[in-house]
Amino acid sequence: MNPEKDTKAASPFRSLPKVDELLQAAERSEWAIRVPRNVLRAAARNVIDSIRESIRLGKLQNGGIAKDAWGTMLQKSAEALREHSLERVINATGVVLHTGLGRAPLAARAVDAIVEASQSCALEIERDSGERGHRDQAVRRLLIELLGVEDGTVVNNNAAATLLAVNTFALGKEVIVSRGELVEIGGSYRMPAVIERGGAKLIEVGTTNRTRIGDYKSAITARTGLLMKVHTSNYRIGGFTEEAELGELTALGKEANIPVVHDLGSGLLTKSLVPALAGEPTVEESVHCNPDVTLFSGDKLLGGPQAGFVVGRAKAVEAIRKNPMFRAMRLDKLILAAAEQTLKLHLEGEANTTIPVIERLNLQSGVLAERARSLAEKLQKRFAAKNETVNIKLEAECFESVSEAGSGSAPTVGLATHCVAVSVENLSAADLARRLRLSKPAVFSRIYEGRVVFDPRTLAPGDDDAIVASIASALVNN
Numbered sequence: 001m002n003p004e005k006d007t008k009a010a011s012p013f014r015s016l017p018k019v020d021e022l023l024q025a026a027e028r029s030e031w032a033i034r035v036p037r038n039v040l041r042a043a044a045r046n047v048i049d050s051i052r053e054s055i056r057l058g059k060l061q062n063g064g065i066a067k068d069a070w071g072t073m074l075q076k077s078a079e080a081l082r083e084h085s086l087e088r089v090i091n092a093t094g095v096v097l098h099t100g101l102g103r104a105p106l107a108a109r110a111v112d113a114i115v116e117a118s119q120s121c122a123l124e125i126e127r128d129s130g131e132r133g134h135r136d137q138a139v140r141r142l143l144i145e146l147l148g149v150e151d152g153t154v155v156n157n158n159a160a161a162t163l164l165a166v167n168t169f170a171l172g173k174e175v176i177v178s179r180g181e182l183v184e185i186g187g188s189y190r191m192p193a194v195i196e197r198g199g200a201k202l203i204e205v206g207t208t209n210r211t212r213i214g215d216y217k218s219a220i221t222a223r224t225g226l227l228m229k230v231h232t233s234n235y236r237i238g239g240f241t242e243e244a245e246l247g248e249l250t251a252l253g254k255e256a257n258i259p260v261v262h263d264l265g266s267g268l269l270t271k272s273l274v275p276a277l278a279g280e281p282t283v284e285e286s287v288h289c290n291p292d293v294t295l296f297s298g299d300k301l302l303g304g305p306q307a308g309f310v311v312g313r314a315k316a317v318e319a320i321r322k323n324p325m326f327r328a329m330r331l332d333k334l335i336l337a338a339a340e341q342t343l344k345l346h347l348e349g350e351a352n353t354t355i356p357v358i359e360r361l362n363l364q365s366g367v368l369a370e371r372a373r374s375l376a377e378k379l380q381k382r383f384a385a386k387n388e389t390v391n392i393k394l395e396a397e398c399f400e401s402v403s404e405a406g407s408g409s410a411p412t413v414g415l416a417t418h419c420v421a422v423s424v425e426n427l428s429a430a431d432l433a434r435r436l437r438l439s440k441p442a443v444f445s446r447i448y449e450g451r452v453v454f455d456p457r458t459l460a461p462g463d464d465d466a467i468v469a470s471i472a473s474a475l476v477n478n
């Protein structure tokens, strides 16, 4: 910083270009002819905003941006505007269900089903009679077969399912929940707020670490509409703890004639599906305890699209289906197609080879060690000490680490893995990670002890080569 120079200079904001000036700079360029005028104007405004921000942060030392750079800046900005914001990225974080990266990557057959359903499809029509049908019929049959429940349906996500369940069973009444289960799942999704917005009154029972069945029993009054058990997916209380079992709660519900809802969230169907997540409660166990309904997500451990499944007793599921809010939370046909295919793969016993989430969670440390070694080798080869194409010095090394299930599933379980740690001479890990996020294809990694880390557990076939290419482009183009 040179304060003297600062005070002498005219206000740097005066050097900000105007929209029309920027457009003029691009007027005769080949690329600009193909870009719609309104996109160009929006791009110009973004360029001006970013220059203004740079000035404000004191990043522009020499009196602004030279005029001959305007055209290139505008072109870059226009390209960014025309990019597809949900382009594919590479998840090298080792977090299998990364909420920021779209949670579950879908099975190939689920993707095919989406493409198929994108045209006209028999969404709500009985083929035999030609009469209007129900969109959840196929999923309903699959849920019944897969889980042995009386009935099942699906809505937008587990959050919607919870809201619907509260509203269906306890509108204007009370919902009893353990103090240890009043969780925040993420964002503003907090159980007490959901119950209130569902039109019910929350009655907290027990304490943060201990709640017994007697606590529920003594809280039951004529106003009680629902007993609810919530899986505290994303956190664990250790030490001196006690909670009422779901079985005890359903017995109490039956005795008092009050519906019981289990908000399970994570949606692991059975223990054997992912042996490493032995502590995670399963849909099978929940259903076995016979609550009125069990709720679980589609895009967590089930490995499907965003959805909220509602399964259980026929009368309860039908009541939810009849709630006028159900229509506002119903699934789009594309998601429904993917949900149906995902359930089919589970039913066919193919999950472990076809559903990426299940495959990845089950990858063994030995396989991952081999994949990490292969990636490290590719990197070393490509960036062999200051070669001619890329003038950088990069080091890649394998090490033992842990991956996570993610999205609040099994938060305390670490899955043994082997990663590749990369460092580049004269470039910080944060800088390299940022460049990789902005490269094409974008790569999301994690940083550990000053190095950028790639976990092969969450990589798809072919991602290795893409990582090598992205590193090369990230280092050359910056």
Ligand SMILES: *Cc1c(COP(=O)(O)O)cnc(C)c1O
Binding pocket: 157, 158, 159, 160, 162, 185, 230, 231, 232, 233, 234, 263, 264, 265, 266, 296, 297, 298, 299, 307, 308, 408
């Ligand atoms: C994740 C979770 C939710 C929210 O599920 P979405 O499908 O993301 O809406 C609700 N309840 C529990 C217990 C969860 O784990």
